[in-house]
Amino acid sequence: MATPELAEWKVCEMASTQLTPEAVLHALRDVNDPELNRPLVELGMIQDVKVCGGAVGLTVVLTTPACPLRAQIETEVKGAVKALAGVETVDVKITANVSKGVRDGAINLAGIRNVVAVASGKGGVGKSTVSANLSIALARRGARVGLLDSDVYGPNIPLMMGITQPPQPEGERLKPAVAYSIKVMSMGFFIKEGEAVIWRGPMLHGAVRQFLGEVSWGDLDYLIVDLPPGTGDVQLSLSQSISMTGAVIVSTPQDVALQDVRKGIAMFRKVGVPILGIIENMAGHICSRCGNEDFIFGHGGAQREGEVQGIPFLGSIPIDTQIRIGGDTGKPIVAERPDSPISKRFMDLAGALAGSISKSNFAHQAMMMPPVS
Numbered sequence: 095m096a097t098p099e100l101a102e103w104k105v106c107e108m109a110s111t112q113l114t115p116e117a118v119l120h121a122l123r124d125v126n127d128p129e130l131n132r133p134l135v136e137l138g139m140i141q142d143v144k145v146c147g148g149a150v151g152l153t154v155v156l157t158t159p160a161c162p163l164r165a166q167i168e169t170e171v172k173g174a175v176k177a178l179a180g181v182e183t184v185d186v187k188i189t190a191n192v193s194k195g196v197r198d199g200a201i202n203l204a205g206i207r208n209v210v211a212v213a214s215g216k217g218g219v220g221k222s223t224v225s226a227n228l229s230i231a232l233a234r235r236g237a238r239v240g241l242l243d244s245d246v247y248g249p250n251i252p253l254m255m256g257i258t259q260p261p262q263p264e265g266e267r268l269k270p271a272v273a274y275s276i277k278v279m280s281m282g283f284f285i286k287e288g289e290a291v292i293w294r295g296p297m298l299h300g301a302v303r304q305f306l307g308e309v310s311w312g313d314l315d316y317l318i319v320d321l322p323p324g325t326g327d328v329q330l331s332l333s334q335s336i337s338m339t340g341a342v343i344v345s346t347p348q349d350v351a352l353q354d355v356r357k358g359i360a361m362f363r364k365v366g367v368p369i370l371g372i373i374e375n376m377a378g379h380i381c382s383r384c385g386n387e388d389f390i391f392g393h394g395g396a397q398r399e400g401e402v403q404g405i406p407f408l409g410s411i412p413i414d415t416q417i418r419i420g421g422d423t424g425k426p427i428v429a430e431r432p433d434s435p436i437s438k439r440f441m442d443l444a445g446a447l448a449g450s451i452s453k454s455n456f457a458h459q460a461m462m463m464p465p466v467s
């Protein structure tokens with residue numbers, strides 16, 4: 095029997111006394127969300143269950159379209175339903191409703207579900223490169239993404255994203271530039287070269303708040319914020335002023351960079367910003383002839399540090415000429431060569447980050463719920 099079309103579900107007259115939507119939900123009771131480790135049914139992620147004769151249809155609502163485990167979830171759901179007596183076909187639709195992790199209402203972020211800061215202990219580790227490619231990777235996985243360049247010391251996101259036109263006013267607000275489906279805003283559009291050197295925390299704090307509130311971002315699942323490098327006053331005040339979902343720390347494998355990572359972790363912990371993960375950049379070099387990966391600066395330090403500190407390791411990106419060229423020419427590698435092995439790394443990274451965000455939001459919501467008496 096073929097799976098019925100939507101209209102046919104509505105007029106289905108082959109009601110069965112045994113195969114009911116309740117029976118389907120019961121059959122799914124042990125299928126967990128692999129990331130949140132709780133039953134999909136309990137999490138409200140199984141919706142719209144329909145039964146018509148031996149045909150079953152349902153929708154799985156994930157916490158992110160970038161879910162790296164969607165194929166696994168689909169297989170498990172289908173398997174569990176098929177095991178029910180009388181089931182002939184199972185039609186599973188997968189959609190996503192990104193959980194909200196913006197923590198307070200100080201700034202009008204109504205349409206923004208998550209603000210994620212990308213930080214690093216020092217400059218030059220590839221924070222902007224990672225922010226740009228990660229944003230595009232999240233969008234390619236189906237998310238609505240914005241990218242805010244708040245690095246007043248090196249606002250090079252416009253260059254990396256190939257944006258030449260500054261954002262235009264739209265009524266009382268500013269309309270972000272759009273590149274590769276990403277809404278982009280940069281402090282670089284508004285400050286003169288050299289001016290940032292004298293900026294202090296509160297000034298930047300005010301400017302970024304204004305940016306967040308006065309830009310017409312529209313609805314976004316993820317707003318990625320490229321923070322200025324370092325772990326000083328400026329970064330601290332910024333982290334406090336934006337109601338962030340959490341922060342991601344980018345590091346190179348060298349020991350010195352890892353010391354900076356520790357400082358970064360300590361800073362975010364002090365201000366209560368969850369750390370969503372560590373990304374290792376410029377980890378190794380993949381030989382273009384033989385495909386071998388050579389770890390010039392060592393490897394695994396960021397991952398070990400993450401383990402020690404209980405922070406997820408989201409993945410590592412090798413040194414690659416195409417990454418640098420992509421940045422210099424405003425054509426990020428994930429957009430320009432989406433099928434390359436490097437882009438695949440960024441896609442995996444995006445999946446891991448989205449998963450970490452869902453988990454962090456889930457833990458936060460659970461914490462805010464009143465205890466069961």
Ligand SMILES: Nc1ncnc2c1ncn2[C@@H]1O[C@H](COP(=O)(O)OP(=O)(O)O)[C@@H](O)[C@H]1O
Nearest residue numbers: 217218219220221222223412413414417418421
């Ligand atoms: N994985 C990489 N492989 C090759 N070049 C890279 C990589 N990551 C960053 N770069 C290059 O290194 C330089 C610094 O990166 P950038 O993203 O501007 O760092 P940051 O924002 O941390 O200062 C840029 O020229 C960039 O193209």
Ligand SMILES: [Mg+2]
Nearest residue numbers: 221222245248
């Ligand atoms: Mg930068």
